[in-house]
Amino acid sequence: MATKEELLDGLRFVPAQAKRVAGILDRQGDWDSKRSQGWTPKEMFTHVAVTAGMIPAMGPGMIAAPEATELTAGLDIASMNAAAVGSLAEMDTSQIVETLQGNYSKLTDWVKGLSDDQLQGKHTFLSMNLTAADLLMTLTVLHSTHHIYEAQLPVAI
């Protein structure tokens, strides 16, 4: 299971990588070319920023949910993603990167407030039974890094 310190390390790592990759995309002038996965880098960064912003809002409900409750039940993730990407469409890329950084800062503060018991609590997400710590690590560190990786390469490797 991920520890709180590992999680906080990961939450520092993601905005640093986002800033680095944003610099590459700026230099390449490559924010608006569609990647093979279907989104542009700008849309991927928006998705990462919005997801990070949602966690402190939705997280308390997740932490309080019984172990067997499927956290994604009733959620249409594809529609949520589309709405979220659309919500920041008017922002320029530097504003999106700043939003991402700000949302990670709020997310970090929220994670710092979680107790070890809460982090060790088991939950069900997409039919997988895992601790809140592992779920948060998957959603806020690996998931974000996954999209930041996809954003920076013009071809899938």
Added chain:
Amino acid sequence: MTTKQEIINGMEEVIAQAKRVSALLEDQGDWDATRPAGWTPKEMFCHLASVSGLLATTGPGLLGAPEDADFTASTSIADLNAQAVASMSAMTPQQLTEAVEANYGKAIEWVKSIPDDQLQTAKTFAQMKMPVADLLANIGVLHANHHLYEAALRVAF
């Protein structure tokens, strides 16, 4: 541009994430379920073990390549990936996780030995020109986390 220490920290983070995701997959008995990306978690770990092994062996050639020589221009990445996965298919998940850890250990030692001026030289990879340091952060850190994320979740999100 990313620093040598950031690359090393990122690679150490990959080792920790690989061990954590490996334990999750063990808990879920989920190593052989094909993910939406097309590979099973076991195949993704084969890919990571193989790529991490290549870092230290092909990296010196990359450092010596001219700025405009695109490594991916003469290489079929799909064929390379398929061969690498097949070559490790007989290994157990535990052996693959150990191979990822060992190969990243060697990659970290190699990165430590690269002079700073070499890390700053520009190279071309997948049509993108960037410093060696950014290329190593993308391939050695983001790419690995990207696949660890895909391995960890049963559904694309």
